[in-house]
Amino acid sequence: MKKDEISEVRLFFYEIVKESFQDEPDAALIDIFNQLVDNLKKNYEVKDEKVEFIIESFQTVLQNLDLQKIKEEYNILFVDPFSNYLIHKNASFYIENKNFGNTLVKIRDFIWRLELFKSEDYFEPEDSVPFISDVMIYLIDNEYAINVQYDFFTKFIAPLMEGLCTELKNSEMANFYACVGLLMEFFIEMERNYLCDAIINA
Amino acid sequence: MADYKLKVPNNLLLISDNTKKLRKYEEILGGIYNIYTIFYSDIFSKEFFASKNIKISGRFPAFNVNFEFLDVIKFDICSYCGKCYKECPEKCISVNLDINFDKCTLCEKCEIVCPEKCIGLRSLKTSEITTAFILTDIDELIDNYKLPGIYKFEDYENVLSLTGEFLISESISHNDNICQYSGKRDFGCKRCIDSCERYALYVEDKKIKIDHLLCVSCGKCVSVCPTGAMQSMTVSDVDFIDSFKENNFKNKVVVLGNHEEIRGFKWKIDDEYTYNYQFIESEPKYFNLLNYLFLFSCGASKLIILDERLCNSNQILFANRLIEYLFNYSDFIVFRDDGYYGPNPLSEFYADYSFDTRRKKLASIIGFLFEKSPVRKVLIDEEYLNIFGEVELDELKCSLCLACVNHCKIGALSANQMNYSLNHNPSYCIQCGICEDVCPENAIKIRKGLLLSEEFFENKELFRDEPIVCPECKKEFASKKAFETVKRKLIKSGYFESKGKYLNYCEECRVIKILELNA
Structure with missing residues (x-):
């Protein structure tokens, strides 16, 4: 794969992660997942149990759940303050076991240095999954040095997404999002390998 | 004392002379903290309180910060008519009503032309902020207030680590x-x-x-x-002394450390020699001269402390030096097993497990060691510990007011009411210096250093006076010198005629006399 193609794949994944956690899912997002599953089925040449499991899981879930059910799942997992199944989406929680911690300050410091600012209509903190996915999209889009991307990934994205994936996979209320967790887990592993190789070859 | 919870509020004050830095930290810490800002400057700022007159009182987590700030434009009554902008000869007022004080000559034309009278170039207001933390880059503030809770901007992680709810033990x-x-x-x-x-x-x-x-x-x-x-x-002095009542460690090597340290030590020694050792699971960091000398005087031949952080402890250096001077027995306290275990040089061991105060117990142990030592005079002038010394009194100046005795809670100075004397026991004196400071006659001087001799442990009479007798009831009620001192002071201040007439009477008779006079 060429570098541009790799960047495109990375951007696509960060984009769907961002979209999955930013707001309740809509038909467009579900379509993207359907297409992704189809593409993986058709085009993923290497025999891989993990990928097969992800495809199977997504197929089962998408066949059995309509959009309304997926929206309800989103609200139970991430929105309803009285839900007993709430899952945190912030890096501080998975790194320091508390929200609004030092990790949030460090991410704010990082984006301050990039001269990026959170728009006022965006309510999630800067260490939330959608926001840090967006930061990574910005870094890839603007071809920031690979060590900057690697640092941001290892310090913030990887610990957050690993923790979040585990929570999603273990949640008894997560079906669609358990599949998203599986996909994210697969993607993080690929991203980690890519960034490590890129750092070595830089 | 039971454990309890303490909540440190998330209030944070930022003080800087750099507005960009204030904005940055407002941005990165906002939402996590309730943020207040002070622009450390005497230039008016529309965005921040500008002040160089900042006074910080209180302590973490409740600092009170009083400051005066320039309140040049009262925006609530300004009609934005723009007259000040047009009138300003230096053009230092912007359309946003920011004033560039680098250019401003304080000509006051803007003040005069303002129809709302909302401009006051020298107008100051005071305000107070209560905050748990302060982040600043102003050296003057950091140097003047070296307190926890006040940190440099780059040390903001201290703030994060001290915020929230804590379980206090x-x-x-x-x-x-x-x-x-x-x-x-x-x-x-x-x-x-x-x-x-x-x-x-x-x-x-x-x-x-x-x-x-x-x-x-x-x-x-x-x-x-x-x-x-x-x-x-966890290890009070009383408990420590009390715990040795049942222990017999004569001529044994006492090993002192926490549970893990002692386990590690035991693993390293041969099993056949363990009978030589007496293990004490405790926290050596709390130990002092009393603990060390007590263990020696009770018969320990060696004390191995399994905490090398204490190797520069003055308490240990002093204990070793004192034992060496008194018994020519070196390195009683060590930090690793040096394999030398000579018998404790004492012919008889200390067996008094009573306890009054730390200092009195220490005096008792040093007294015991001195009694058993062949040496009759020891001077330790190395300044390892500044807790020994003597009080010297200028008898001519002392009025026996006993202010010194009232402040000496440890009992190094005492008064004998029977014979009107001031007494001093040097072995109790910790060199706090309060007696010297409190003496109104400037009669006391402190002499530092430990000079061990018979007199060190004795109650020494520093001064004795004769009592004065009430001419009415014949009761002894004060010392003659105290009487003379008060009389002298009243004469000097011109009050003797009015207030000193019955000064030579005791308190009760003086009141009766004054009442009779007024009747």
Whole structure:
């Protein structure tokens, strides 16, 4: 794969992660997942149990759940303050076991240095999954040095997404999002390998 | 003391002379903290309070910050008519009503032309902020207020680590009744406060207080306290002495450390030699001269402390030196097993397990060791410990007012009411210096250093006076020198005629006389 193609794949994944956690899912997002599953089925040449499991899981879930059910799942997992199944989406929680911690300050410091600012209509903190996915999209889009991307990934994205994936996979209320967790887990592993190789070859 | 919860509020004040920095930290810490900002400048800012006159009082987590700030334009009554903008000869007023004071000549034309009278170029307002933390880059503030809770911007992680709810478990206590710090005079022994690197000890309401949130139980304050006012909640002096009642460790090597350290030590020694050792699971960081000399006087031949952080402890250096001087027995306290276990040089061991105060117990043990030593005079002038010395009195100046005795809680100075004498026991004196400070006649001087001799342990009469007798009831009621001193002072201030007429009468008879005179 060429570098541009790799960047495109990375951007696509960060984009769907961002979209999955930013707001309740809509038909467009579900379509993207359907297409992704189809593409993986058709085009993923290497025999891989993990990928097969992800495809199977997504197929089962998408066949059995309509959009309304997926929206309800989103609200139970991430929105309803009285839900007993709430899952945190912030890096501080998975790194320091508390929200609004030092990790949030460090991410704010990082984006301050990039001269990026959170728009006022965006309510999630800067260490939330959608926001840090967006930061990574910005870094890839603007071809920031690979060590900057690697640092941001290892310090913030990887610990957050690993923790979040585990929570999603273990949640008894997560079906669609358990599949998203599986996909994210697969993607993080690929991203980690890519960034490590890129750092070595830089 | 039971554990309890303490919540540190998330209030944060930023003080900087750099507006960009204020904006940055407002941005990155906003939402996590309730943020207040002060622009450290005498140039008016529309965005921040501008002030260089900042006074900080209180302590973490409740600092009170009083400051004066320039309140040049009253935006609530400004009609934005623009007359000031047009009138300004220096063009230093922007359309946003920011004033560039670098250009402003303070000509006051803007003030005069303002129809709303909302401009006051020298108008100052005062305000107060209560905050748990302060982040600043102003050296003057950092230097003047070296307090926990006030940090440089780059150390903001300290703020994060101290915010939230904490479970407090008190590990040390302070007993004001035997403390030789005088809150009234803000003078005396502050060794505990000086030793605390975390600023967890402080004076409030004229007493020494402990901030248990900041305390990390390093034990330094307990160790340096010569009176025993500072105590560990886990190993108090009384418990320590009491625990040896049943223990027989004569000529044994005492090994002192925590559970893990002792286990590690045991693993390294041959099983056949373990009978040589007496293991004490404790926290050596709290130990002081009393503990070390007590173990020696009770018969230990060696003390191995399994905490090398204490190797520069003055308490240990002093204990070793004293034992060496008295018995020519070196390195009683060591930090690793050196394999040398000579018998304890004492022919008879200390067996008094009673306890009054740390200093009195220490005096008793040193007295015992001195009695058993062949040496009759020992001078330790190395300044390992500054807790020994003597009080010297100028008899001609002393009026026996006994202010010194009233401040000497440890009992180094005492008064004998039967014979009107002032007495001094040097073995109890911790060199706090309060007696010297409090003496109105400037009659007391402190002589530092430990000179061990018979006299060191004796109650020495510093001064004796004759009593004055009431001419009415014949009761002895004061010393002659005290009477003369008061009389002299009344004469000097011109009050003797009015107030000193019945000065030679006792208190009761004086009142009766005054009432008779007025009747």
